[in-house]
Amino acid sequence: MTVLTTPRLLLFPLTHEVVARRVQGAPFAAVLNGPDGPLTVQVPEDWPGDALALLPLFLAQWPPEAAAWPGSFLAVRRTDGQAIGLLGTKGPTTPGGEQDIGYGLTPGTWGQGYATEAVGALLTWLGAQPGVRVITAETALSNPASARVLTKLGFQVAGQRTDDEDGELLLWTRPATPA
Numbered sequence: 694m695t696v697l698t699t700p701r702l703l704l705f706p707l708t709h710e711v712v713a714r715r716v717q718g719a720p721f722a723a724v725l726n727g728p729d730g731p732l733t734v735q736v737p738e739d740w741p742g743d744a745l746a747l748l749p750l751f752l753a754q755w756p757p758e759a760a761a762w763p764g765s766f767l768a769v770r771r772t773d774g775q776a777i778g779l780l781g782t783k784g785p786t787t788p789g790g791e792q793d794i795g796y797g798l799t800p801g802t803w804g805q806g807y808a809t810e811a812v813g814a815l816l817t818w819l820g821a822q823p824g825v826r827v828i829t830a831e832t833a834l835s836n837p838a839s840a841r842v843l844t845k846l847g848f849q850v851a852g853q854r855t856d857d858e859d860g861e862l863l864l865w866t867r868p869a870t871p872a
Contacts, residue, residue: 696728697814702807703727703769704814706761707781709752711736716748725767734767734774739799741779768798768811777802780811782819790826792819792869796842808842816846820870828869834861843867 697704705725711734714721719738724731741748751762765781780796796812819825830848832839840863848865856862 696726697766697818698728699810699814701771702777702811702814703732703771704766704780704811705734705769707751707765707767707779708761709755709759711767712748712751712755712762715740715745716752725769732769732774734769734776736776737799739801740776742797742799744779744795744797766811766815768807770802770807777807778811780815786822786824790824790869791829792822792825792827793829793831794819795830796839803838808839809845812842813846816867816869822869825869828867830865831859831862832865833859834863840865 696706705727708725711723711725714723715736719736719740721736723734723736725734726732751765755762763782765779767776768778768780769776778796778798781794783793783795786792794812794815796808796815798808798811816828819828829851830843832843843865846867848867850863851866852864854862854864
């Protein structure tokens with residue numbers, strides 16, 4: 694997998710090293726290969742926010758042959774090499790071409806447009822993947838900021854469901870390549 698780039702972010706494939714080191718504790722620094730060579734990435738205590746509980750599951754299911762977790766990215770600010778988020782796919786693409794995504798940023802970066810920028814790059818990447826026709830996502834009703842991100846990126850509400858942990862969720866969808 695390649696590093697995805699935006700004006701303010703580098704999206705590095707999520708590596709086993711970063712996940713294992715974060716599960717052991719934080720903060721720490723990791724050297725990752727960026728488009729302009731090695732970059733020292735600072736991984737703070739609050740990365741990856743709410744997704745921290747998922748990291749042990751990532752490790753337990755990590756494909757032994759995979760250097761990076763398929764379809765998942767570490768969002769890093771270009772200006773200071775700070776890890777600010779985690780985003781990616783939530784499993785394989787369905788036989789019908791549907792791909793579900795998720796994303797989360799560290800709280801100190803909320804409200805600055807980073808989520809829209811990062812998810813936009815992920816959508817562009819997914820649109821180029823074979824077999825991906827529709828991209829889906831879910832947001833909690835209690836998280837209107839995340840709903841705004843998806844609306845800005847062309848998603849439309851496709852339904853609603855209740856989750857035991859997250860409560861009421863909006864279900865979102867959009868074509869993999871926008872019209």
